Amino acid sequence: MEPEPIDEFERELHQAMERRPAPPSLKRRVMQQRATRRTERLHSHTVLWQRLAASLVLAGVLGGTYAWQQKEERRKGEEARRQVMTALRITSQALDEMNSRLAAHDQDKHQQE
Amino acid sequence: MAHDWQPDFEQLVDEHQSMVFSLAWRMTGDRGLAEEVAQDVFLELDRNMNRIESPQHACFWLRRVAMSRSADALRRRKVRGIDLWVEIEENHASQPEERISPLDARIEQLLTTLPEQQRAALILRYQEDLTPEEIAAALDSPLATIKSNLQRGLKLLRAKATCHLKEYIRGT
Secondary structure, three states, rough: OOOOOOOHHHHHHHHHOOOOOOOOHHHHHHHHHHHHHHHHHHHHHHHHHHHHHHHHHHHHHHHHHHHHHHHHHHHHHHHHHHHHHHHHHHHHHHHHHHHHHHHHHHHHHHHHH | OOOOOOOOOHHHHHHHHHHHHHHHHHOOOHHHHHHHHHHHHHHHHOOOHOOOHHHHHHHHHHHHHHOOOOOOHHHOOOOOHHHHHHHHHHHHHOOOHHOOOOHHHHHHHHHHHOOHHHHHHHHHHOOOOHHHHHHHHHHHOOOOHHHHHHHHHHHHHHHHHHHHHOOOOOOO
């Protein structure tokens, strides 16, 4: 397909619209911003991992504390149970002894009659 | 998607900064704003380097994003073309590498007074030598719309030029 013929005005338009050179500061600013952004991204990744590690340590400490508390309460509960059983045993022994003395007393009384 | 071409960011900046800056300047009519837009475009390129598949794709991508960001900047700043262009000429006319003819300067000035869509189509046509189909792809716009914008934009620019630059115009 042949290109359409252009008139003088369009030729002048082409000439007027030639690309302009970019200012020297443009590339310098682009490269500086790019380097800054990369540094910031690296820093934010580092901070993120540090925070994650700190959160894991804190979770570990809290979990460990809770587990120790649970164990301690179980231990205390066991101790209390042992004390109650001991008290019951003592009471039972005392009752048995009392019954024996009463039985012995009743027997003596019958013999005297 | 695997591809053999490994883009070098700094090389792409060197190769395309003139194009990106010129697109932004002609769209916004503001040199300072154009530099900001161009900077944003290249920083966005840096974020999307893994998506660039070839040198041609890089060029297409940069054009597309430059036009889009320029339009966004225009909406934010609501730049008035003629007044700002006069200010720019006063402040930057001394740049030796940018010294252009009065006719060219005037045509660029008139360009900024066109409606945004027509201006965009003309810039891509006459600065980048794109076909209407390529312009439609770059602006993500229907081909019929682009052809209409080119036709109307050129007609309007010619009329403005005829009115303002009688001594220069020799067209039909």
